[in-house]
Amino acid sequence: MGLQEDFDVAAKEASEKLPDTLTNDEKLELYALFKQAKEGDCSIAQPGIFDPKGRAKWSAWNAKKGQSKEDAMQKYIDYVASLKAKHGTK
Template identity: 55%
Template structure:
């Protein structure tokens, strides 16, 4: 199966988790998904009072420079770990 299909399948699998992952796991999931699907973060950093937006922005920004394929592969591996832990 091509990497993009595995990535899309992993994105669907994560929706079927029966327990809620930790906030750090959610941020990692978000950052890898954004890096894989959009690429490097080139958006403006959210303001001081937008704590959730700032955390998401910083998590995504840490992935800067990672190729889409590498981010997709890491996302797939990360989702498999979450499925094993929370499904």
Template identity: 50%
Template sequence: MADLDEQFAKAQVDVKKLTTRPSNDDLLTLYATFKQATAGDASGAKKPGRFDMVGRAKYDAWTKLAGVSSDDAKRRYVATAERLLGR
């Protein structure tokens, strides 16, 4: 467990060092898996209004992960980060 938490923490730091901006889909994946890993399901979060397109896209990406465990979300985050970093 601690190993996964360490990988997750390292991936968060490493993603900030990317020299090129990831695609919007990759950014949404990183956001959604981070939120699912740290906050759980989006059921308690308020859905952004229709004029907040960025907030809405982020919320929708997060809600698609409903039911995914924290550990699985961390693994997905790390895998996405590793792919973006070319590892």
């Protein structure tokens, strides 16, 4: 399989096989890598102070700035695999 196909499989596994008990940091890393892989650098304005969840997501994604979509895809694939191993899912 190619990188895009591997990424698509990892995204499906992340939504179907990873437990709901992931930490906020794990969820933010998944989110940031996914957004970077799909859209590239963060292109939206930082949410306001009254949106802490939105700010956390924005900060996580913005921290990936400059990373290529292909690199983010591979890191996402690797991260999903590590989370599956950590949490004992197949």
